[in-house]
Amino acid sequence: MTDGPPRDKNPAPMTSPATAPATAPATSGTTPVIEVEGLTKRYGDVRAVDDVSFTIRKGEVVGLLGPNGAGKTTTMKVLTCYLPPTSGRVRLDGLDVVDSPLEVRRRIGYLPESVPLYDEMGVHEYLQFVARVRGIPPTKRREAIADIVRRCGLKAVIWRGVGELSKGYRQRLGLAQAVIHDPDVVILDEPTTGLDPNQIVEIRRLIRELGSAKTVILSTHILQEVEAVCDRVLIIHQGRIIADGTPDQLHREFHGAQELDLLVQGADAEDARGALGGLQGVEAVSMGAASDGALALHVSCGRETDLREPVFRLCVERGWVLLEMRRKVVSLEEIFRQLTAGEAEDKQP
């Protein structure tokens, strides 16, 4: 993956139209493919998406991460020209979704969350329908279908009815219809919901494969998915983007502090607190619940310091028994929880 330019902690202000060529050459790894400026979408009084701006470059695999009702699906519906924005501009390859929706749709492959396929059709018949609507010329249709069937592993079910497919195959067919016309941009709304763990692995592998030469936007509320598939994460919460960066960047930015959980026996609470607090690099010490005469302590410190050795030596020095020491590796999950803490309502767009 090519890196985008360095990103600020807050989503960077968008490139102005003057510097973003309307028809940029689609070869460079830093060409903006999707430009969203000040996108707001309201449903009645509810602001599903609130002044969101971001740019996605060619070849990026971007995860929209957020709790249910955060505005991920709505953002995708605007990108795919299903719903018009209330305000703001959304452009794909320099084409505005409001002004040239057909052109935009031609360049996009989309799989909505519920995987709505025509159950009464056959798999092959359905792919043929999509190929036809997508305007793949008759002479190339057979080839295009054969190719996508092979890549998505649909061969075994090609003559079955869509309605008879298992969830995993259904999802693959959904992916197949989204990429059959070899689009520049693939938009997948929660592509792994409702699948079993094996199928999830399969679908993720497929997404990576299919997305190797494409720009992919996928939404999810599953954090491992982002870490497994995406080069870049946009965390959306209550209709706003609250974080933007690679999974690594997010780790670094949002966790300046690391934590050490200790379980110590034979120490006096205040004494231990004072002694640990005196170690170099320690920012805070808090007490946990004590059990069986052992003392639980949480020590936070800067990300760069490794406290494990000093803590061990301190215990030895004071004659405390160190029952447990655990360094907390902060997961994206943690970051996500911190950022979206206080989310109680479950509004659906």
Added chain:
Amino acid sequence: MTGLAAVYRRELAGYFGQPVAYIVITAYLLICGWFFTSGLFLVGQADVRGYLDVAPTILVFFAPALTMRLLAEEWKNGTMELLLTLPVRDSEVVLGKYLAAFTVLAVAQVLTLAYPLTVGLLGPVDVGQVATGYVGLLLLGGAFLAVGVLASALTSSQVVAFIVSFFVCFGLFLLGKSLPFVPSGLLPLFDYLAVDTHFANLTKGVIDSRDVLYFLSIVLLCLAGTVHALEGRKWGR
């Protein structure tokens, strides 16, 4: 246009790849056939009056049954979202679906050509009158189908779509039957709005542009309304 053609083909395959079209057409032919033959030998005239008289009534049921699924099903299953994010115009979707339903109607009408052909064996048939009668049936059926497509776009329930379009078609049909009871001041209005009036003109062997215009305006109004209904998603749903 490729979008329209693809939608049309899919819908047509939907009708004929499944029992829908066969059941509806068979029922239509059975009912119309009964009404046609039962009176034929009593009247002793070589015409298809029997069929043309009863056809509008049957079409009141026939058209909603054909169209109820077209858009309501797409809303219900969520396939509308995928369909409308394909590179097709909303109007192409509507027109493709409408034309597929119209094709089924046309097939049913072609099959009923057995009636005039049979009658033709028995005695001389007024070909002109039969021809305009069929034009009338296609126009009337086409108008009913357009009403049905609109109703189907407004709901995600096929049952509701059927009932709504049935009532609208039946209402238009009933207007003509209610003329004797209408206050004289309203008579011209009712007379103009009733499908009966316009259809009756056509079965007399006369194609009047006003009658054609009446049916075509119903079609256009309803299909435009359908496109509008699809765009209605944009204001929240």
